[in-house]
Amino acid sequence: MAQITHTYILCILFSLLILIVHSKQLDQKKPCKRFVVYYHDILFNGTDAANATSAVAVNQTNLGKFNHGMMVVFDDPLTKDNHLLSRPVARAQGFFFYDKKDALNAWFAFTMVFNSTKHKDQKKPCKRFVVYYHDILFNGTDAANATSAVAVNQTNLGKFNHGMMVVFDDPLTKDNHLLSRPVARAQGFFFYDKKDALNTWFAFTMVFNSTKHKGTINIMGADIFAEKIREFSIVGGTGDFWMTRGIVSVTPDTQQGNYYFRFKMDVKMYECY
Numbered sequence: 001m002a003q004i005t006h007t008y009i010l011c012i013l014f015s016l017l018i019l020i021v022h023s024k025q026l027d028q029k030k031p032c033k034r035f036v037v038y039y040h041d042i043l044f045n046g047t048d049a050a051n052a053t054s055a056v057a058v059n060q061t062n063l064g065k066f067n068h069g070m071m072v073v074f075d076d077p078l079t080k081d082n083h084l085l086s087r088p089v090a091r092a093q094g095f096f097f098y099d100k101k102d103a104l105n106a107w108f109a110f111t112m113v114f115n116s117t118k119h120k121d122q123k124k125p126c127k128r129f130v131v132y133y134h135d136i137l138f139n140g141t142d143a144a145n146a147t148s149a150v151a152v153n154q155t156n157l158g159k160f161n162h163g164m165m166v167v168f169d170d171p172l173t174k175d176n177h178l179l180s181r182p183v184a185r186a187q188g189f190f191f192y193d194k195k196d197a198l199n200t201w202f203a204f205t206m207v208f209n210s211t212k213h214k215g216t217i218n219i220m221g222a223d224i225f226a227e228k229i230r231e232f233s234i235v236g237g238t239g240d241f242w243m244t245r246g247i248v249s250v251t252p253d254t255q256q257g258n259y260y261f262r263f264k265m266d267v268k269m270y271e272c273y
Contacts, residue, residue, distance in 0.1 A: 037078040037112075039092055044157045049195065053077065055155040057095070057163030057191070064101030071097040073155070073163045075194045078112065090114045093193045093201050093222045111201065111222040111233075125246060126272035131172040131206075132253065133186055133263040147171065151189070158195030165191040172206065176253055176262060184208045190223065198225045202232060206267075208240070215239020217267070219248055234269060245271040 044052035054074035061069035073095045077088035094110025138146035148168035155163035167189045171182035188204025199222070206217040216239060221232030234246040246269035255261040 037080065037089060038082045039076055039078055040084050041074055041076045043072065044155070046156070049157055052157055052195065055157040055163055055195075057152055057155055057165065058097070060098065066100060066102065066104050067098040068101050069097065069099075071095055071152075073191055073193050074110070075199070093199070095191065095193075095201070109203065109220070111220070113222050113224065123270055125268035125270055127241075127244070127246075127267075127269040129267050131174065131183060131265050131267065132176045133170055133172055133250075133265055134178050135168055135170045135261050137166065137259045139259055152191070154192065160194060160196065160198050161192035162195050163191065163193075165189055168204070172265075176264070178260075178262070183210065184213075188219075193222075199223065200225075213240050215241045217241045217244065221248075223250070234267070241269070242273050243271065244269045244273070 040053070042048070042051055042053045044055035053076045054072050056070060057073045058069065058071035060067045063069065074092065076092045077084075078090040078092055079086040080089055091113045092110045093113055094108065096106045096108040096110075099105055099107050134147070136142070136145055136147045138149035147170045148166050150164060151167045152163065152165035154161045157163070168186065170186045171178075172184040172186055173180040174183055185207045186204045187207055188202065190200045190202040190204075193199055193201050201220075201222050203220040204218075206219065208215055208217075215237060217237045218235050219232050220235055221230070223230050223232075228251070230250040232248040232250060234244060234248060237244040246267070249266040249268070251264040251266075253262040253264045
């Protein structure tokens with residue numbers, strides 16, 4: 001494992017230069033917002049749970065010698081300077097995995113979570129609708145009714161299911177009745193990403209196939225349990241929702257044990273074509 005020892009060092013530090021450019025002006029040279037933060041990652045080594053901010057959730061494959069397939073789930077601090085102990089201005093919650101057999105290379109997907117007194121004024125959406133999301137977790141016997149299942153077991157970091165991944169194909173209905181006819185389906189996954197509290201990260205696609213709507217809406221974001229209303233980002237779409245962007249406001253509607261929960265999803269699109 002000598003060629004990949006950097007994976008196990010105490011801290012991985014990135015400098016992230018954030019450039020935000022309005023998507024309707026693709027030739028724009030100057031970003032409308034810009035800032036720099038430093039990303040710190042401390043990989044769990046089996047004993048340093050107090051300091052660790054990430055852990056291996058999926059082990060490497062046997063393809064090559066560069067950790068191919070290994071997936072790491074993280075909840076990492078972001079600071080204004082490059083000092084690990086500086087006060088975080090935000091957190092990066094998500095995952096990365098190694099994807100090459102012949103060289104070190106990683107692929108990232110994460111959300112920057114900010115929690116401050118600054119708020120952006122809300123614009124009026126160009127499209128808006130509400131759906132209810134139903135998830136029935138497979139308990140080992142109810143295959144006929146289940147719509148999701150645990151695909152990756154939790155790590156040993158903390159006591160809040162860190163690293164556990166659930167893959168789902170869940171119905172979306174107009175009202176809050178589980179047995180109502182679905183208007184679409186939510187297909188994707190979520191995983192638990194914090195060691196000291198319940199928190200999940202979602203990535204999924206709303207799939208529409210009816211006489212009223214055809215197409216998809218791609219959604220991702222941090223499901224922050226401490227928030228009464230969570231917000232996911234709409235990052236794109238196809239068909240009737242081609243290249244759309246916006247926000248999904250998610251409100252927990254009910255939960256029955258560990259095997260069924262329902263979200264109310266207020267879907268607001270701010271770019272419509």
